[in-house]
Amino acid sequence: MKVDWLIVGAGLTGATFAERIANERGESVLILDQRDHIAGNAWDEYNSFGILEHKYGPHIFHTNSKQVWDYLSQFTEWRPYFHKVLGSIDGKLVPLPFNLNSIDQLFPSSMAERIISKLVNVYGYGSRVPILELLKASDEDLRFIADYAYKNVFEQYTLKQWGMRPEDLSPAVTSRVPILVSRDDRYFQDTFQAMPLLGFGVMVRRMLSHPKIRIMLKTRWQDIQDQIIFDRMVFTGPIDEFFQFKHGKLPYRSLKFQVDTFPFELSQSAAVINYPNEYDYTRITEMKWLTGQRHSQTTTFTEFPIPHVHGQTVPYYPIPTEDNKQLFKLYQEESDALQGKVIFAGRLGDYMYYNMDQAVARALMLFSKMNKNG
Numbered sequence: 001m002k003v004d005w006l007i008v009g010a011g012l013t014g015a016t017f018a019e020r021i022a023n024e025r026g027e028s029v030l031i032l033d034q035r036d037h038i039a040g041n042a043w044d045e046y047n048s049f050g051i052l053e054h055k056y057g058p059h060i061f062h063t064n065s066k067q068v069w070d071y072l073s074q075f076t077e078w079r080p081y082f083h084k085v086l087g088s089i090d091g092k093l094v095p096l097p098f099n100l101n102s103i104d105q106l107f108p109s110s111m112a113e114r115i116i117s118k119l120v121n122v123y124g125y126g127s128r129v130p131i132l133e134l135l136k137a138s139d140e141d142l143r144f145i146a147d148y149a150y151k152n153v154f155e156q157y158t159l160k161q162w163g164m165r166p167e168d169l170s171p172a173v174t175s176r177v178p179i180l181v182s183r184d185d186r187y188f189q190d191t192f193q194a195m196p197l198l199g200f201g202v203m204v205r206r207m208l209s210h211p212k213i214r215i216m217l218k219t220r221w222q223d224i225q226d227q228i229i230f231d232r233m234v235f236t237g238p239i240d241e242f243f244q245f246k247h248g249k250l251p252y253r254s255l256k257f258q259v260d261t262f263p264f265e266l267s268q269s270a271a272v273i274n275y276p277n278e279y280d281y282t283r284i285t286e287m288k289w290l291t292g293q294r295h296s297q298t299t300t301f302t303e304f305p306i307p308h309v310h311g312q313t314v315p316y317y318p319i320p321t322e323d324n325k326q327l328f329k330l331y332q333e334e335s336d337a338l339q340g341k342v343i344f345a346g347r348l349g350d351y352m353y354y355n356m357d358q359a360v361a362r363a364l365m366l367f368s369k370m371n372k373n374g
């Protein structure tokens, strides 16, 4: 088979490239995926009870990029959705990220009032203060609340999520965790927050609906690479796998999901409840909150972080440590040597955690750069 472009991986990164190449350049694309579906980790499907579920864990769309919003809006209508997360802390369910309402719920009223007025006076209402910055405050109450949030919300969750202590992760991860000096209980504050009306799978199917795009599923690139003649390639699989792990394996964290369906309408009071301190799972998601579906039954996903074992588990999260960054750099140098014949992109190709909007934004940017260069 001969095509202009071979794209490995039919997730959001691969689909954005395929769509742009077919529509903008009129060139032919073969996009393949080892899974039996498109849309990568964003895939959603109806389970045997007729409930729409996110097969690889909860996916919520949010972005500040008008470019990404406008681009994806060509392929889907949206259902407005503000994501809310509660954390089980000291026996109460309080809003996360930790905010003024969480403080009100957790502490006696005089104490809560004192802490809240100090936060507002020092940092201003509406600000996001990184916990690590707050830990350095000279005021005892501010240090107390920072320490409380760090221990009860962040530290234990990080241990479960990554199997590592926060200080062993890249500072970029720990330095971002904020306390919100506001009463906005939404998990995200992005300008655009919504869910695709018919789901992510339908959105990606529409992106790939073009006569110049051919989709091949249940196909590993390694198994057919000799049978396809192509001019150029986009690779959104694991970059270390592409280079036969010559510098060693890039580590990932994986997940195991326990999926339960209950014979009643709703089982919890928010889309996601985090359990930073109890149990060995991190969070439970109730799918109907995300999808807006009405149904007499309800499905939940309970998430257990597990070590990734190559060939046995799904490589979900690149592990953000300095050592891993250095290892990735060696593969990046290998990819630079290919001088643009192969474009590496996406969560696995760039060994970088991207939200969906970031994955699309990066694919749009790389496409436009490549398109300019011919």
Ligand SMILES: Cc1cc2nc3c(=O)[nH]c(=O)nc-3n(C[C@H](O)[C@H](O)[C@H](O)COP(=O)(O)OP(=O)(O)OC[C@H]3O[C@@H](n4cnc5c(N)ncnc54)[C@H](O)[C@@H]3O)c2cc1C
Pocket: 008, 009, 010, 011, 012, 013, 014, 032, 033, 034, 035, 039, 040, 041, 042, 056, 057, 058, 059, 060, 061, 062, 219, 220, 221, 222, 236, 237, 238, 255, 316, 317, 345, 346, 347, 348, 354, 355, 356, 357, 359
């Ligand atoms: C648990 C979880 C929750 C998330 N929640 C959110 C969220 O709420 N909001 C948000 O914006 N983002 C979320 N994300 C991130 C989102 O999943 C990614 O941004 C998005 O999937 C990136 O798309 P991608 O195409 O780069 O990668 P992927 O979706 O991983 O697609 C890569 C595809 O390549 C295929 N592939 C790999 N190797 C080969 C090979 N050798 N041959 C053939 N095919 C191959 C894989 O099967 C896969 O389908 C979440 C991620 C995870 C893991």
